[in-house]
């Protein structure tokens with residue numbers, strides 16, 4: 001039986017693993033489908049303390065993993081299919097196998113939010129994508145007009161990155177100002193290859209019949225005027241949804257699915273802790289997730305120590 005299972009391998013998961021392993025709990029980290037989490041799809045991370053020149057997201061996560069493993073964290077590339085938190089030890093089904101554990105730290109992060117318009121899913125990987133750093137360099141996008149949707153830091157980052165490959169990047173936003181941090185917004189709007197399209201929503205991704213993206217249908221939200229914008233790719237960067245589906249009914253969440261901790265990082269189930277973006281819809285930074293992972297591991301260690309007394 002495991003003492004601690006950490007579900008998720010983003011900054012929260014690996015930091016929890018680092019602290020739990022240094023507490024000699026030999027935590028088992030279940031990486032999930034995307035080892036390293038969403039940060040591995042970012043290009044350069046400029047706001048993680050300690051890296052004055054910035055650090056590649058993938059490299060940062062690899063280093064965190066190595067640091068945790070150095071102290072005894074065990075890594076499994078497993079995906080949790082279901083959990084039973086009704087009794088301790090808890091049981092998890094991981095790729096069909098049962099894993100028993102005294103405690104769990106949930107650090108499952110968040111996934112990409114979808115637009116939900118016609119053509120979006122049909123044309124996924126045929127021009128619709130949720131990750132510029134993963135797909136931006138593909139030949140189909142080279143020297144083409146591309147669309148980025150959203151007004152936050154993610155949209156700005158995606159748009160800036162895509163200017164390396166695109167002939168022009170249209171930044172489609174539903175309001176007339178960006179939500180992004182000031183530095184990112186200013187940098188984005190100063191880029192001559194990025195053309196903002198304000199107060200506009202995408203109502204359809206075209207053209208399913210051609211089995212590839214040829215453009216988007218736009219609606220101006222103030223005038224109601226509809227138009228078509230030709231492009232070869234649509235990069236959707238409109239925020240995230242927490243990856244908490246597998247815990248539904250077992251752990252308290254808010255109405256959007258974010259896990260609600262009750263006492264420090266402990267959830268309503270004693271022995272189950274939470275850290276990172278799956279519980280945070282406010283800060284959502286790599287460094288805050290890492291801090292929460294540290295707190296969860298300390299809470300977990302103290303919980304186990306109290307149980308053993």
Ligand code: NAP
Pocket residue numbers: 045046047114115149150151152153154155157174175178179181237238239240282283284285
């Ligand atoms: P976000 O800040 O929540 O922004 C989402 C954007 O998408 C908003 O502009 C929102 O519009 C728009 N949006 C949401 N739903 C939409 C819909 N259905 N249709 C059209 N537009 C929609 O998300 P994010 O940009 O992914 O950032 C998440 C967090 O990660 C933030 O805390 C951010 O600071 C952080 N982050 C940081 C960096 C960095 O510092 N390097 C990079 C990426 C992300 P409204 O503005 O109208 O609400």
